Amino acid sequence: MTQIRPSRSNASIRQATNHIVTAISILSTIVVLVPLIAILFYLIYKGASSLNLAFFTHTPKPVGESGGGMANSIVGSSLVLLVASLMGIPIGIAGGVYLSEYGSGTWMGAIIRFTADVLNGVPSIVMGIAGYALIVVHQHHFSALAGGVTLSIMMIPTVTRTTEEMLRTVPNSLREAAYGLGVPRWRTVLSISLRSAAPGIITGCMLAFARVAGETAPLLFTAFGSNFWPHSLNEPIAALPLQIFVYALSPYDEWHRLAWAGSLVLITLIMLSVGLVRYVTSRGQLKGGM
Amino acid sequence: MSEPSRVEVPLLNMQVAEQSRRAPAPMVAKAPAGIRRFLHTQTSGAVADRAFGGLMLTCALSILAIVVLIVVMLLDQSKLSLHAFGLKFFFRTAWDPVSGDFGALPFIYGTLVTSFLALCIAVPLALCVAIFIMEISPAFLRTPIAFLTELLAAIPSVVYGLWAIFVLVPMMRDHLGPFLAKYFGWTGLFGGSNFGEGFLTAGIILSIMILPVISSITREVMGAVPISQKEAALALGATRWEMIRMSVLRNSRIGIVGAVILGLGRALGETMAVTMVIGNNPQISHSLFAPGHTLASVIANEFTEATGDLYLSALIEIGLALFLVTIVVNSIARLLVWAVTRGKPVAAH
Numbered sequence: 001m002t003q004i005r006p007s008r009s010n011a012s013i014r015q016a017t018n019h020i021v022t023a024i025s026i027l028s029t030i031v032v033l034v035p036l037i038a039i040l041f042y043l044i045y046k047g048a049s050s051l052n053l054a055f056f057t058h059t060p061k062p063v064g065e066s067g068g069g070m071a072n073s074i075v076g077s078s079l080v081l082l083v084a085s086l087m088g089i090p091i092g093i094a095g096g097v098y099l100s101e102y103g104s105g106t107w108m109g110a111i112i113r114f115t116a117d118v119l120n121g122v123p124s125i126v127m128g129i130a131g132y133a134l135i136v137v138h139q140h141h142f143s144a145l146a147g148g149v150t151l152s153i154m155m156i157p158t159v160t161r162t163t164e165e166m167l168r169t170v171p172n173s174l175r176e177a178a179y180g181l182g183v184p185r186w187r188t189v190l191s192i193s194l195r196s197a198a199p200g201i202i203t204g205c206m207l208a209f210a211r212v213a214g215e216t217a218p219l220l221f222t223a224f225g226s227n228f229w230p231h232s233l234n235e236p237i238a239a240l241p242l243q244i245f246v247y248a249l250s251p252y253d254e255w256h257r258l259a260w261a262g263s264l265v266l267i268t269l270i271m272l273s274v275g276l277v278r279y280v281t282s283r284g285q286l287k288g289g290m
Numbered sequence: 291m292s293e294p295s296r297v298e299v300p301l302l303n304m305q306v307a308e309q310s311r312r313a314p315a316p317m318v319a320k321a322p323a324g325i326r327r328f329l330h331t332q333t334s335g336a337v338a339d340r341a342f343g344g345l346m347l348t349c350a351l352s353i354l355a356i357v358v359l360i361v362v363m364l365l366d367q368s369k370l371s372l373h374a375f376g377l378k379f380f381f382r383t384a385w386d387p388v389s390g391d392f393g394a395l396p397f398i399y400g401t402l403v404t405s406f407l408a409l410c411i412a413v414p415l416a417l418c419v420a421i422f423i424m425e426i427s428p429a430f431l432r433t434p435i436a437f438l439t440e441l442l443a444a445i446p447s448v449v450y451g452l453w454a455i456f457v458l459v460p461m462m463r464d465h466l467g468p469f470l471a472k473y474f475g476w477t478g479l480f481g482g483s484n485f486g487e488g489f490l491t492a493g494i495i496l497s498i499m500i501l502p503v504i505s506s507i508t509r510e511v512m513g514a515v516p517i518s519q520k521e522a523a524l525a526l527g528a529t530r531w532e533m534i535r536m537s538v539l540r541n542s543r544i545g546i547v548g549a550v551i552l553g554l555g556r557a558l559g560e561t562m563a564v565t566m567v568i569g570n571n572p573q574i575s576h577s578l579f580a581p582g583h584t585l586a587s588v589i590a591n592e593f594t595e596a597t598g599d600l601y602l603s604a605l606i607e608i609g610l611a612l613f614l615v616t617i618v619v620n621s622i623a624r625l626l627v628w629a630v631t632r633g634k635p636v637a638a639h
Contacts, residue, residue, distance in 0.1 A: 018529040022426055028418030029427075029435065032505075035498050036442050039453050046456075094349030102343055103350065112350045114621075115357050121552075121620035122360075122613060123559020124447075125586045129593070129609040133363040153356055160353065186342030214446025217561040217586075221593055241448045245562060248452045256456070263449045270444065 047264025050257040055265075060227050060243070066254055070262050072229050076144065076238040079230060080223055081213055083148025088155030089205050093194075095156065096163025096201075101189050104168075113164070116157040124217040127154055132221040144230065144237035147223030151212040158211065162204025166197040199281035206277040210270045216241035240266050360613070368607035370600050379607060385572040387597070392604040394611065396572045400489065400582040404564060405557040407493025407578070408500055413550055415497075416504035423505075424512045425534055436509070443502040451566035454495045459486035459567060462494075467579060482577040487569035490578040495563050500553040507552060511545030511630050512538055548626030555619040559612060561586040585612045 054069045061068030095112070103109030131150030136142055170193050178188040194201070212218075219225075224236040225246065240262055247259035365372075371379065375392065382393020423436055463486030470480045470490075515538050523533040539546075569581020570591055583591075585608050596602045 014529050014532065018531040021531040021534075025418040025422040025426055028415045029422045032415055032419050032501060033435070033438060036438055038457065039445065039450070042453055042457060043449070091349045091352055094346050095353055098343075098346040098350035102346055112353055115354050117624055118617050118620065119353060119357055121555055121559075121616055123561065123586060123616055125559065125561040125589050126360075126609050126613045126616075129589065129606055130360040130363065132593075133367045133606070134359065137367070156353060156356070160350070184336075185339045189342070210444060214448065216446070216448040217590060220590060224594075241446060241562075244452060245448050245566075248448070248455055248566060259452055263446075263452055266446060267444075267449060270446070274444075 043260070043264050043267060046257075046260035050261040051264065055258070055261055059229060060258075063252060063255075068258070070238075070240065070243055070258065070265075072226070073238040073240045073243040073262070074265070076223070076226070076230050077213070077240040079233065080144055080147045080151060080219070080237060080239055081209065083145060083233065084151035084155055084212060085205075085209060086152075087149065088152035088208070089159055091152075092156045092159025092205075092208070093163050093201065095160035096167060097189055097194070099160065099164040100167035101193060113161075116160050119153075120157040120161070124154065124215050125220075128218040128221050131218060136222060142222060142224035142236040144223055144233040144235065147219045147237065147239065148233070150218045150222045151215065154212050154215065154218065155208045158208035159205055162207070163197075163201050166200035166204065167193055169200070170196045202277060202281055206274050210274045213270050213273075214241055214266060216245050361610075364606055364610040364613065368603045368610055370603035371607045372603075374600060375604075379604070380611065383574060387592075387601050390598065390600050392600070394585070394604075394608055396574050397583050397585045397588050397608060399574045400568065401558055401584040401586070403489050403578075403582070404492045404496055404568070404584055405554055407490065408496035408557045409550065409554060411494065411497035412501045412504055412553060416501050416508060416549075416553075417546070419501075419505045420508040420512060421534060421538075424509055425530065425538065436506075439502050439505055442498065443506070447499070447560065447562040448566075450495055450499055451563040454491065454563060454567045458491055458495060462486040462491050471579075478576060479578050482575070482579050484579040485569070485581070487567050488577075488579045488581050489568065492564045492568040492582075492584070493578075495567060496557050496560055499560060499563060500556050503556055504549045504553040507549035507627060508542070508546050511542040511549065511627065514545070514630060515541045542630060544626050545630030548623045548628075548630070551619060551623035551626065555616050555623060558619065559586055559616050561590050565590045585609075 052069075054067050055071075056069060056074070057071050058067065058069035059072045060070065095116070099109050099113055103112065127150055130153070131146055135146040135149060139146065174192050174196060175188055178192045179185075183191070219239050219242050223239050223242065225242040226236045226238045228238075230237045244259045244262045244266065247255040247262070250256070371392065375382065379392065380394050380398065382391075383395045384391040384393045385396060386392070419435075419439060423432055423439075427435065463484060467480075467484040467486065467490075471484065474480055519537040519541060520533055523537045524530075528536060564584055565587040568583060568587055570583055570587065571581040572583050572588065573580070575582070589605050589609055589612075593602075593605050596605055
């Protein structure tokens with residue numbers, strides 16, 4: 001145990017140190033909050049001044065022509081994210097169910113849990129290459145499908161781990177009550193465990209969704225981007241983060257303006273989706289919504 | 291968990307179950323008769339149980355399969371470069387797509403320098419913020435500040451890059467850069483011409499991005515310190531700082547190291563924001579103003595325009611290296627954080 005001993009004999013020096021450290025930590029907090037507020041300020045200031053109706057209804061115009069929007073990117077992003085969610089969320093939840101209800105305490109469960117954590121930490125650019133090597137190489141062309149699958153791979157570990165954590169909070173007495181009534185195990189998992197943990201699991205899914213919604217790197221070599229309306233999932237498709245990246249690096253002011261507007265829309269969409277689901281689940285309306 | 295809630299929760303849920311049986315849940319009610327009979331049947335319980343368990347296991351195993359598949363695919367796609375250069379690939383400085391001569395050392399250097407800079411800036415700040423939120427801040431400020439720092443983590447990388455291009459780079463070029471060159475030029479780190487894009491700018495934007503990660507995990511670890519420890523220090527006459535140093539920091543130091551390594555893992559693999567401000571130049575230079583490249587940024591920049599199989603396979607080998615390095619770094623970090631929070635007391639009185 002630590003031996004408590006006055007570090008300095010003089011009480012006033014100790015008090016002064018205390019005050020200095022307090023001041024430093026307050027100052028650092030302010031220093032940290034400044035860039036955050038600056039980023040949010042610039043986003044709203046630059047983004048809002050460039051937003052107009054055309055942004056939501058038009059496809060990009062060629063260089064030199066003013067106007068044009070990112071409507072196709074918004075649609076493209078939604079499609080890619082839809083594919084990602086349809087694949088990633090069910091597999092992720094099922095993986096979480098296995099870890100919590102079937103594999104807890106087994107070596108198989110431990111290995112899968114560790115692998116999920118590893119997969120969670122893999123840089124997004126590596127996921128992009130993986131998506132390229134797994135799908136694009138065999139398909140011989142970029143496609144929305146490849147982008148969606150790559151993002152779904154990024155969603156699975158997050159969804160799995162949050163589902164597991166949430167299922168662990170369900171008291172065992174609930175499961176035992178169901179077993180005691182003669183309910184089979186699979187039905188207990190679906191109707192008792194998952195239903196009780198539903199709000200937390202939905203929040204977890206939304207966080208995974210929000211995380212991949214802003215990802216650019218995995219889409220660079222899979223969805224690739226496009227200037228036109230999407231026609232099928234089997235061709236290159238535009239996505240909001242990709243378009244922001246391309247426009248930000250371009251030398252044209254008009255495109256910079258669109259990049260700011262796109263960023264504002266992207267962040268607003270992410271925050272709205274997360275906020276909405278959190279609000280609804282906190283009011284208990286989605287309880288039992290499995 | 292207290293006794294009353296144990297009693298209440300089942301009751302509540304049985305009510306819910308009761309309601310859903312009386313006013314049947316749409317899925318079950320509208321399902322075809324065959325499926326409905328299957329759902330309510332009792333004899334097929336064992337079969338259904340085994341099938342359901344198997345399905346769950348398959349989905350869980352798919353995570354394992356994905357990781358194995360990624361490694362196999364990356365190895366397969368990078369075998370050209372693996373054969374051509376072997377392990378020396380990571381110690382060569384050449385990067386010449388025209389003559390097909392590749393080495394990854396400049397990118398490893400760039401990744402290490404930017405990540406190190408980011409840690410130097412972010413770690414002290416993150417620690418101070420965590421201490422402020424957990425120990426110093428008045429209660430009404432605690433939630434908003436914690437929320438704001440978490441908000442930093444929700445901003446997409448490409449938006450950080452956009453902000454850096456239009457705000458940070460000009461600031462670097464016109465104000466911060468000349469200042470550093472004037473007063474710290476003697477260190478040799480701030481020589482050469484300063485265009486605003488380079489290692490230092492990338493390091494700064496990285497530090498802003500990893501700060502919330504480090505700070506939130508540090509907070510979690512500090513929260514695991516038993517209150518009795520803090521009260522003991524205060525009762526013995528320690529000032530607040532002495533209490534923080536002796537009780538909080540000493541008890542959570544391993545977890546804090548874990549948080550820092552987790553931040554490092556994030557910094558090593560961060561791509562978009564870095565790509566947008568690092569200047570993209572495959573060279574090793576000692577000046578922090580110089581443009582460079584990181585492992586991640588070279589892939590993002592050159593992958594789609596890579597002509598020739600060897601070029602592509604060299605880039606994929608860089609990706610493979612990044613994959614393996616981040617796995618090692620993250621595993622160490624998880625172990626350290628787990629070592630601290632595992633023994634979290636159920637109720638610290």
